[in-house]
Amino acid sequence: MSSSPLRCLAVMWALGLLLSPGAQATPTADVFEAWLHPSTPPADGFEPLPAPSRAPAGSEVRALAHGRVVAVDAQAQSLTLEHLFYENHELLRIRAEYAPLAERKLSPGDTVKRGQGLGRVAPKGRLSVTLHGGKLLSDTEARSFLQARARLPQPAQEPVLLLVSHNDYAMRLYTRGQEMARVEVGFGQAEGRKQVRGDNRTPMGMYHVVQKHRGTFTGPYAEYYGGHWIRLNYPNTWDADRGLAEGLITREVRNRIARAWAERKPTEGSTRLGSGIGFHGWVGPWTREETGGRLSWGCVVMHTPDIAALYEKIPVGAMVVLF
Structure with a gap:
């Protein structure tokens, strides 16, 4: 889980402009499809x-x-x-x-x-x-x-896209807008959107896969990876904007984070915003009934058989959106 693996943390920063959520333009019970395939082309x-x-x-x-x-x-x-x-x-x-x-x-x-x-x-x-x-x-x-906004992302055109719904405790894998898999996931032990390092919350935001590891892990919590680790480039530009506004980082650090994120590279992990966010398995079988879906220090937890099956289908550079 990066240089600070025991703190699998994240942050969400909302857009400052007074804009309406576009997903409401397509009434549907399926939040994934409403977000990815709205009635009007984004x-x-x-x-x-x-x-x-x-x-x-x-x-x-x-x-x-x-x-x-x-x-x-x-x-x-x-x-x-x-x-x-x-x-x-x-x-x-x-x-x-x-x-x-x-x-x-x-x-x-x-x-x-x-x-x-x-x-x-x-x-x-x-x-x-x-x-x-x-x-x-x-x-x-x-x-x-x-x-x-001269250039904007088109998630439905991504070669590989992971959408993760906090409300539904669910993740879907897409290839150029076509659904390929759906699995259950869990989140950080604390509810709400991450604000600072150590708050045990999972982020909301658009990120990219920047590191993968499969096999043996070391350290006192090694078994909690479930043998798999897929790291994201948290914090992103919007996390950094919030951090700058709250005095958590400097303008220079904010700009470095924004550049690295845009290039789908790892972003700085030593700030008060935290780091080490990604997907991993778990020490053993788990259920939402027993855990409430609240397991990690901020990462997205998958059932170990699920991450084992999807690991090779998620390349470095893939877009990940937690909403």
Whole structure:
């Protein structure tokens, strides 16, 4: 469990913007499918906010990202798109309103692709594109939001993806969006989202597999690995952002963590945020009835036969989302 194997810890940091969970856009009892396969294709990135001076009357207006038309106002000559996108472990949504538009080509319910034409700037009009994410974003906020999300993850396209649901005590393995396996899992002994090293909580967030070991382990708790260890690159960028805001790490450390995480490499494990998060087996058979699913110091615990069967199917570099 990394350089601090006895503290299998983790952290979740929520998005600071007031954005709505996008998973609610697809009512379903299956939280895994709602998260991974929403009704509207998630954005793979956003285009920069167009400058009104570069969009004169009559010029074509294009969608900032993949999305769906949710409103067309003929009187105000406006068209509103809703965009879903992944941010850490959350599927979020934000709306973009375009006005004034003439020659609109779309109707409510239509899906659009990034860069697709929406219509033309109305005669004598001045293009305005505004973003709404729980609140109206200022022009500066909108530009910053789009610039920071020029590229976005597409979990359903990952060669290997592990989704772990805290509420369901369950994990599913996907290959390019197709479910390959589902198993029961357990979590840290303490409930809630991890905040600091030693709180025995399991994280929520998007991570990557950075280390694997199968076979013999040493140390006083070696048998609790169940002969298998799959390490994740916790903390991630959002964990680091929270740590910076709370004075747990410096800006320099935050930036190092963010760079390493983006490259799917191990991130720093010596900070107050903790480290050593991953998947492992257990010392023996366990049940949720007997344990409540609360077993580890913060890691995700699998039944040893399950991790033994899936170990070779989970490569280094695979994306893991705990939500």
